[in-house]
Amino acid sequence: MTEIKHHAYLFDATRCIDCRACMVACSVENNIEMDKTRIWVAGLGVTGKFPDLQRGTMVYHCMHCEQPDCMSACPVGAYTRAEDGPVTYNPDLCIGCRYCMNACPFGVPHFDYDKGLVEGAFIDKCTFCPQRIYNGQEPACVETCPTDALEYGDRDELIAKAHARIAAHPDRYINHVYGEHENGGTSYLILSHVPFKDLGLPELPEEPINEVSETVMEMTIPFALGWGAVLTAVTVGVAAYDNKKKKAAEEKQAEESK
């Protein structure tokens, strides 16, 4: 394997056989319960009428966005994005507000609703298996996948590979690599034979969806300072006018009393 500058996954929905070995691998690798894995398989089931049957399966985990919305939303900065792709979560900073769950357009971050104060309720999501990828191994889910539906590699190379595969079998795929540009680009790329919407993937613009709120946030401090200055000016102005009026009234009164 060549040196990886930007870690990424490629998922090919046509190859997935819904065996869910990736979920087991994730559970074992990360020592988490089977019903709380960071990867999950969902799909359309078998559709169509015999003999034209079709299967649509989607393997879903953190998309590791280039400009992550969870990271943009988190008030305490519990999310970080590594230069080479992985978006990770730090439970030591998390306050449990669940704003990241709202912000993520893919609904990825999950929360411990069954944990009380003593055990501590945290967010969980795919970490990109740093303990493996930085030691020259593939992420657990990819290594386990028996049909190579999940692949791991450098993002640019995987994009090229995906486009080559579409070119080789234009009849088999929708001519689009989901995640190449969606939400500013993601590190989880998807090829599919059924509309991406049917796989449960949202239709997203090419600009990251956090752009509007980040622009508003940038305007906050200048606005606060300006508004504060205006209010101070108004206060001083009104006070001066008030005092002047009072003085005039007093003088008038004094004159009258003479």
Add this chain to the structure above:
Amino acid sequence: MKLNITLPKYLRIGILPAILLVLMGIAFVVAMMRYAFGIGAISDLSYSYPWGFWISFDLFTGVVISSGGFLMAGTVYILRIKEFEPLLRPSVLTAFLGYIMVAIALLVDLGQPLRIWYMMIHWNGTSVLLEIGICVMTYLTVLAIEFAPVVFESFPKLHKVAHLIHKFIMPFVILGVVLSTLHQSSLGSLLLIQPTKLHPLWWTPILPIMFFTSAISVGLSMIILESSLSSCYFQRGLETHLLAKLAKALPITLGVYLVLKFGELAIAGDLHYLFTSGIMSILYWAEILIGVLTPMVWFSIKKNRESANGLLTGAVITLLGLILNRFNVSWFGVKHPDPLTYIPTFMGNVKYFPTFPEVAVSIGIFSAGIMAFGLAAKYFPVFDAEHATEEAHQPSHGFQAVPTPGDD
């Protein structure tokens, strides 16, 4: 509570406080269950719906109904329209208690309530929620300072402290208005990151401006409501002439809001959603009809503005409609990704309906707020603004010119 009121006798010995205490007790038990067994044990919140009734009611509604505090502080201190003085203290008290209620509610809703203070030291500058957190924490301090003189006035030895605070109140008033402007609008910005989830009838880049504009109307209505209710409960005169002036402002503030609402939809080209989105269209029209159009007409009629009942009715209608807007934006209008045909069990809950314990927590906290308001009004000179008006006629200079209640 012994109250000299003309209500039936059984009310005098405090049926209302008793009910409030029971509601608070229920909320306390539920909260303890939540701390022991987790949020899932008492609520219907799920992976699909991480925010529900608590956020819509406790945070969104709680903050917006507290906006009267900064409106009155700005009117009396900054614009020096001193005739509104009698409304200042109750409004500041409402705001102060409102924000405390928000903070307490968040301690139930947060996954890590003991880390709520992390917002003070770990800053992520792109997060709208951080801005709200910091604004609310700071504004709570400002409100405490603004209200402190009222408390100190009750203790003769502390009159000097009350006087000192009043001398330097102006920077805090200005800070309070700035902070309020910021976080009232930022509650709208909180939804900006969900363009794919919030219905286009509500999602717009100018959500913060919408929120601030409607917060002003809510603040005015809240002052009318809280003055009416407390005058009824405490058997004191109602400042109808002052409230009438606030009511006169309402059609204007609501009119601006209405123009913004429909103007934005027209410019964004989303007008067709008004009739094509089923239940969403109905919810949108409901909030506009109840919260904007009806009150605009109602308060345009002089008779309604000048009778106690007319004021109260109008205020309640406005509040219902505008609070529905907060629910629409933060809950009803938000749609999380559709479920697939088959999904793992843990992703299964894609519908949300608040459970009884969930609502009970909010009601309990709200009851505590009402109780605290009652107690504060009973033991501190909240409605007793006579000193203040006397002071207002005395010549003074600079910032000291601000009427200083308690400085006698």
